[in-house]
Amino acid sequence: MNRTIAPPIKDAVDFDIKLKPYEQFKLDNGIPVYVMKSDEQDTLQLELVFPAGSWYESESLEAAATNFLMKNGTSKHTAQEINESIDYHGAYLNRNAYHENATYTLHCLTKHTEVLLPVLQEVIQDPIFPEEELNLYKQNQKQKLAVNLLKCDFVANRFIDKYLFGEFHPYGRVSSMMAYDALQSESLHAFYRKHYTYNNCKIFIAGNLPANIIPLLNQYFGTTQWNGDTHLVKLDLPIQPAEEKKFRIFNDENGVQGAVRVARHFPNRYHPDFPKMLVLNTIFGGYFGSRLMSNIREEKGYTYGIYSQLYNFRQTSALNIQTEAGRDVCEATIDEIYKELLRLQNEPVPQEELDLVRNYMIGSILGDLDGAFQLIQRWKNLILNDLDENYFYNNIKTIKTITAEELQQLAKQYFTPGDFYELVVI
Amino acid sequence: MIHYNKFTLANGLRVIVHEDHTTPMAVINVLYDVGARDENPAQTGFAHLFEHLMFGGSINIPSYDEPLQMAGGENNAYTTSDLTNYYIQLPAENIETGFWLESDRMLSLAFDEKSLDVQRKVVSEEFKEHYINKPYGDVWHKMRELAYTTHPYRWMTIGKELSHIENAKLEDVKAFFFKYYRPVNAILAVGGNVTVDQVKALAEKWFGDIPSGEKYQRNLPAEPAQEAAHKLDVKASVPLDALYKCYHMYARTDKRYYAADLISDILGGGSSSRLHQVLVKEKKLFSNIDCYHFGSLDAGLMTIEGKLVKGVKMKDAEKAIQIELEKLQNEVISERELQKVKNRVESQLAFEDMSLLNRANNLAFYELLGDAALMNHEFENYEVVTAKEIHEEAKLLLDEKNSNTIYYYAAS
Numbered sequence: 001m002n003r004t005i006a007p008p009i010k011d012a013v014d015f016d017i018k019l020k021p022y023e024q025f026k027l028d029n030g031i032p033v034y035v036m037k038s039d040e041q042d043t044l045q046l047e048l049v050f051p052a053g054s055w056y057e058s059e060s061l062e063a064a065a066t067n068f069l070m071k072n073g074t075s076k077h078t079a080q081e082i083n084e085s086i087d088y089h090g091a092y093l094n095r096n097a098y099h100e101n102a103t104y105t106l107h108c109l110t111k112h113t114e115v116l117l118p119v120l121q122e123v124i125q126d127p128i129f130p131e132e133e134l135n136l137y138k139q140n141q142k143q144k145l146a147v148n149l150l151k152c153d154f155v156a157n158r159f160i161d162k163y164l165f166g167e168f169h170p171y172g173r174v175s176s177m178m179a180y181d182a183l184q185s186e187s188l189h190a191f192y193r194k195h196y197t198y199n200n201c202k203i204f205i206a207g208n209l210p211a212n213i214i215p216l217l218n219q220y221f222g223t224t225q226w227n228g229d230t231h232l233v234k235l236d237l238p239i240q241p242a243e244e245k246k247f248r249i250f251n252d253e254n255g256v257q258g259a260v261r262v263a264r265h266f267p268n269r270y271h272p273d274f275p276k277m278l279v280l281n282t283i284f285g286g287y288f289g290s291r292l293m294s295n296i297r298e299e300k301g302y303t304y305g306i307y308s309q310l311y312n313f314r315q316t317s318a319l320n321i322q323t324e325a326g327r328d329v330c331e332a333t334i335d336e337i338y339k340e341l342l343r344l345q346n347e348p349v350p351q352e353e354l355d356l357v358r359n360y361m362i363g364s365i366l367g368d369l370d371g372a373f374q375l376i377q378r379w380k381n382l383i384l385n386d387l388d389e390n391y392f393y394n395n396i397k398t399i400k401t402i403t404a405e406e407l408q409q410l411a412k413q414y415f416t417p418g419d420f421y422e423l424v425v426i
Numbered sequence: 427m428i429h430y431n432k433f434t435l436a437n438g439l440r441v442i443v444h445e446d447h448t449t450p451m452a453v454i455n456v457l458y459d460v461g462a463r464d465e466n467p468a469q470t471g472f473a474h475l476f477e478h479l480m481f482g483g484s485i486n487i488p489s490y491d492e493p494l495q496m497a498g499g500e501n502n503a504y505t506t507s508d509l510t511n512y513y514i515q516l517p518a519e520n521i522e523t524g525f526w527l528e529s530d531r532m533l534s535l536a537f538d539e540k541s542l543d544v545q546r547k548v549v550s551e552e553f554k555e556h557y558i559n560k561p562y563g564d565v566w567h568k569m570r571e572l573a574y575t576t577h578p579y580r581w582m583t584i585g586k587e588l589s590h591i592e593n594a595k596l597e598d599v600k601a602f603f604f605k606y607y608r609p610v611n612a613i614l615a616v617g618g619n620v621t622v623d624q625v626k627a628l629a630e631k632w633f634g635d636i637p638s639g640e641k642y643q644r645n646l647p648a649e650p651a652q653e654a655a656h657k658l659d660v661k662a663s664v665p666l667d668a669l670y671k672c673y674h675m676y677a678r679t680d681k682r683y684y685a686a687d688l689i690s691d692i693l694g695g696g697s698s699s700r701l702h703q704v705l706v707k708e709k710k711l712f713s714n715i716d717c718y719h720f721g722s723l724d725a726g727l728m729t730i731e732g733k734l735v736k737g738v739k740m741k742d743a744e745k746a747i748q749i750e751l752e753k754l755q756n757e758v759i760s761e762r763e764l765q766k767v768k769n770r771v772e773s774q775l776a777f778e779d780m781s782l783l784n785r786a787n788n789l790a791f792y793e794l795l796g797d798a799a800l801m802n803h804e805f806e807n808y809e810v811v812t813a814k815e816i817h818e819e820a821k822l823l824l825d826e827k828n829s830n831t832i833y834y835y836a837a838s
Contacts, residue, residue, distance in 0.1 A: 001631070003486035003530055007522035009497045015517065040448055043776050080707065083698035088766045090773025109773050136710065143713040143733060146665035150561045254663075257551070257559045288500075289491050301547025304555050324555050356496045363498020367515050370449050371780065 011355075012362035013400045019369065019389050022379050025214050027222025029198050033214065034379060036206040038372035042110050044207035045373050048124060048221075049384065051232055052102035052195035055170045059187060060179040066188045067097040069137060070104075070127040070196070077122065079133060085119050093120070099170055100234075100314050101384060102195070110208045114216060121220040124196060125227070129185045138180045145175055153324055155251050156259035156425040163247070163421045164263055164318050166240025171313055197227040202383070206376035236315050241265070247423045258330035258426040262337050263320040264419045266310060269385065273410060274310075274317070275398040280407050281310055283349055283357050284340065284415075285321055287364075291340045292321065300336070302329040314385065319414070330424045341420075344411040348404040361399045427802055428785055431622045432793075435629060437638035438610030442789045442798050443625045444617035446782060452518040452618035453783050456528050457790040459613075460606035461508040462585075463578040463646060463724065471585020474505040475549050475594055476602055480512065482541030484531035497523040505583055508723040509794060515783060518619035522628060528614075529632035532607060537600055549591050553584050561664045565832060572656050573672050573727055573830040577649035608639020613793050617786035649674070649725060656830040661837045666713070667734040668834040669743055672727040673823055675719060679795055684807045685819040686719075690728050691767040692759065692816070693717035693750070698766075700750055701730065711735055711743050723795075727830075728823065740833050754820040758813045771808045 023035040054063045071093065072079035086093050091108035104124060108116055148154040158174040165172030203217065210216065267273060278286075285292035285308030292306045306323035325333040368374055382391060430444045462473050480503065481490050494501055499516030514524045557563045567582055574580040585591050614633065616625045652674055676683045693701050694717025701715045715732030734743050778784050792801040822828070 003526070003533070006487075006493050007526050009523055010517065010519040012498055015498070041776065041780055043780060080698060080703055083696065083703075084766075087696040087698040088762070088769060090769035090771075092773075107777065109776055136707065139710075139735065140706070140713040143666055143736065147561055147733070150663075150665065152559065252559075255559055256554045287495070289495050297548055298544060301544040302551070304548055304552040324551070324559070326551055326554070356492060359498045360495040360500075363495075363517050363520075364500060366498065366517055367451050367500070370451055370782070373780070 009359075012359035015362055015366060017362065017366060017369070017396055019378065019392050020375055021389075022376065027214075027218050029222050029225055031198060031201050031203060031221060033203040033205060033217060034376065034383065035209070035213075036372045036376040036379070037209055038206070039208050042208055043107065044110050044113060044205065044209055045105065045107050045376070046120070047103055047105040047204045047380070048120075049101050049103050049202045049204065049380070050196050050200050051100065051234070052191070052200075053098045053100045053170075054173065055100050055234065056195060056232065057170070057191070059182060060173055061175055061183060062187060062191050063102060064097040065134070065137060065183050066129075066191045066195075067095050067102045069129050069133055069188060070192065071095060071123050072133040072137075073128050073130040074122045074126040075128050076126065082119060082123065086116070089116055091116055093123070110210060113210050113213070117216055117220045124221075127192060129188050129192070131185050134183065134185050134188070138183060141175075142177050142180050145177065145180070150252060152251055152255055152257065152259040152425045153322075155249070156261050156322070156423055159247065159249065159425065160261040160263050160320060160421065160423050163242040163423070164239070164265060166242075169237055169239050171239070171315070193227055194230050195232070197230050198225050199229045200232065204376050204380050206372040239316065242421070245418075245421050247421070249423070249425045251425050255426040256327055257324045258327055258424045260323050260325055260330055260333050261320060261423040262334060262420050263318055264414070264421065266317045266319045266414065268313065268315060268317050273414075275395045276402055276406060276410050277310060277319070277414065278395065279357065279361070279399055279402050280344070280410050281308055281319065282361055283353065283407070284308055284344060287357075287360055289356070289360070291343070292337065295340060296323070296325075296333055296336050300329075300332075302326060302333050302336075306333075327426055330426070334422055334424070338417040341411070341415040341417055345408070345415050348408045351404065354404055354407070358399055362396070365396070428779065428789065430789055430798060432798055433626065435609065435634055437634065437636055438641070439629070439633050439636070440613045440793060441625065441629050442613070442615040442793060443620065443622045444615065444785055444789055445621060446618050446785075449618050449782055450518060451515055451782065452521040452524070452616065452620050453786045454514045454521070454524040454528060455615040455617075455783075455786040455790050456512045456532070457613045457615070457794060458510045458512075458607055459611045459642065459794060460510055461506050462581065462583040463507045464606070464642075464644065465578065465581075467578070467581070469590055469594070469598065470581040470587075471549070471583070471591045472594060472598065472602060473510055474583050474585070475545060475591055476599065477503050477505045477510055477512075478545040478549060479535065479541060479599060480531055482538055482545065483536040484527075485534040485536060487527065487530050488536070490527055490531065493523060494527055499524065506720075507579055507583055509791075511787065511790070513783060513787060521616075521620060525628045525632040529636065532609065532612065532633065533636050535599075535603055537596060539596055542594065542596055542599060546591055546594060549584070550588055553588055553591070557582070557584060562662075562668060562834065564662075565660070565668075565670060565834060568658060568660060569670060569672055569727075569830065569832055572658050572832065573674065574649055576647045577724060578646055579649070579722065579724065579726070604639070606642055609633060609636050610639045610641045613790045615786040615790040615793070617782050617789075646724070652828050652830075655826050657833070658831070659833050659835065661835045664834070664836050666736065667738075667740055667836050669730075669732055669734065669740065669747070670832040670834065671730045671747065672830045673828050675726055675728045675823060677725050678721060678723045681807075682819060685811045685815045686728060686823055687721075688764075688767045688771070688808065688811055689754065689816060689820055689823065690717045690719055691770055692754065692763065693730065695767060695770055700753075701732070701747070704750055705732065705746055709746055711738050711746050740835070744831070751820070751824045755817070755824060758817045761813065764811075764813050764816065768808055768811075772805055775805055
């Protein structure tokens with residue numbers, strides 16, 4: 001046996017990836033339910049999604065506070081009683097507010113579904129936002145913020161989004177002590193009544209489902225027009241990018257590392273360049289073997305890790321390179337980032353590297369589609385963005401067929417150093 | 427119930443196979459029976475640094491990552507005080523690539539000076555990112571030294587100090603490899619869309635001819651029972667006072683471990699847990715408080731940590747924790763509360779088992795504990811714990827004499 005010779009492999013282009021379809025139901029009041037069944041385990045995941053993200057705020061932090069506090073008291077039960085019934089059944093009820101949407105997600109053993117649905121119903125349809133819970137929330141969030149503001153990476157993330165989108169745009173707006181202080185129970189309640197309505201609700205459910213799951217969902221979410229009809233209008237908002245491009249901030253005199261961010265605007269996922277950029281970005285800084293990692297971590301040892309990412313925001317996206325590097329090598333890191341950008345502009349990606357990235361990306365998608373929870377996640381992202389499986393298949397096709405010339409062309413268009421914002425927070 | 431087959435190669439490598447034909451993927455998990463606890467006290471952080479070097483090329487293959495990515499695979503690794511674990515996920519059709527790569531680096535590394543040089547720097551940056559440049563980042567370093575006088579849990583996995591990593595030499599790397607990274611000290615777990623016969627053939631082919639090595643006989647100094655409470659004041663430029671209390675608990679294979687684990691859940695598991703409900707919600711003394719432990723193989727620490735609400739005195743905060751601990755020591759918990767924490771364990775184990783990677787990793791872990799079969803009986807160990815046992819354990823475990831406290835003050 002010759003150990004220097006790699007065993008033969010099956011290439012990415014030969015994998016036929018199929019996105020397993022979901023089943024769709026409608027509750028009696030019209031709420032759509034997207035279902036991905038799998039009976040291999042005794043667990044399920046139930047997610048309710050509402051257009052209730054920071055986009056719709058009239059006061060900063062309204063969306064996050066509303067989302068958080070819905071679980072902390074209803075007209076029938078206190079926060080503690082709600083937590084107790086969820087914990088007693090070993091379930092997890094997570095909530096999240098993003099830029100566009102806000103979610104409530106229940107994870108539980110299938111056998112407990114029936115007793116947990118009424119709890120979820122109460123949280124979604126009958127929260128009362130007690131004054132005491134709000135005050136506690138403000139106090140604890142402010143304390144958390146005070147700690148986070150000492151971290152260079154946290155501070156850098158806030159600033160780079162502000163430079164890209166402007167502090168008045170939902171994508172660039174950040175939390176503050178003042179904004180927490182200004183939160184009021186009545187306005188949270190009003191935000192809740194407007195956004196968490198039956199006609200704005202979508203339900204995604206996956207895993208091993210009780211046979212009567214649809215009747216159950218109907219019983220708790222489908223019979224009434226809870227919170228009434230609201231029709232939300234979502235228009236694009238103008239972004240206000242910073243005029244300056246280079247920023248250096250000293251946040252901690254004794255800091256031994258700096259948070260480096262290098263970022264530029266990029267069109268959203270509906271633009272034909274987006275799927276192509278997913279490939280170019282992977283080559284550049286999207287996986288462990290990327291140009292940035294190979295050079296700045298594996299060759300120079302400036303950092304524990306460096307990555308570039310494409311934002312998944314709806315209106316407009318951005319390309320953001322981020323790392324924490326040794327204090328004395330932050331500037332050298334930025335130089336190397338620019339060198340790598342220019343290298344992709346000036347030289348075509350070698351065939352072997354392109355093949356490797358294709359295979360890596362396809363293998364990674366194959367792994368991501370493993371299991372009902374992951375599949376419904378993939379579908380949810382398509383559905384919430386008004387896309388269908390064709391978008392997914394088109395991305396796969398791009399990965400399999402994009403050429404080195406196309407990638408170089410793309411780099412020439414988007415990888416010009418002068419177009420990037422750069423920031424170091426020490 | 428997780429199905430698996432187990433066999434041992436002639437060189438002592440233990441192999442576990444978990445077939446799952448619902449997935450197109452395969453995972454390969456290689457666990458080495460060596461962690462930071464096995465380090466020389468003058469060369470701490472070495473097991474973890476070594477993990478980084480495992481990606482710097484092996485004797486016949488200059489690059490580990492590239493061929494794996496070419497085969498559509500991803501990988502990572504982690505080091506703890508107890509063990510070092512490497513894992514790969516890739517399309518099942520390409521599983522042989524994983525065998526090829528993992529066996530070659532078990533055969534021998536390339537021992538490249540340049541790789542050592544770079545990874546020393548990378549690990550230094552990791553050290554800075556997680557333990558120096560973060561508020562409260564040094565607390566575990568201090569806590570381990572406070573709580574342990576003798577056992578090597580006295581230092582963190584990343585190392586006691588940066589200089590230990592900076593001074594690592596290539597000859598140390600070689601010696602470490604040939605002492606610990608041998609088939610006889612390793613467990614290979616393979617899962618996914620594979621068959622037992624296929625894995626047997628591949629394991630023989632790629633790992634069969636690697637010299638067995640000598641079985642590492644672990645002989646670590648035991649930590650003596652703590653006789654008196656340890657306390658330490660720290661002052662640092664952080665915005666909030668914080669309180670950390672650690673109690674020596676039991677080794678992972680000790681029967682009493684399960685009662686202790688449930689105690690940590692009663693105190694700190696979920697929003698309805700005692701500490702959160704009383705100290706955050708009712709008394710408003712802490713803005714957050716948790717109770718947890720790391721499940722260490724040797725006797726570890728049960729930790730209570732919380733940040734104080736601004737204006738609250740450290741004394742009052744500690745007193746309030748003490749009252750909650752005494753309740754557990756003085757009153758037997760209700761059957762309902764006991765059932766709650768057992769239900770939480772049941773659910774946690776079920777969700778853990780959902781991922782193929784976790785299943786392979788856990789099979790290897792339980793094999794390290796003594797037998798992969800233990801994995802399928804883990805919940806039973808919790809089910810039999812009684813309220814009375816919790817009561818008895820709480821008295822011993824949460825005894826003030828067994829405590830180690832750090833008062834972490836915000837320098838104003």
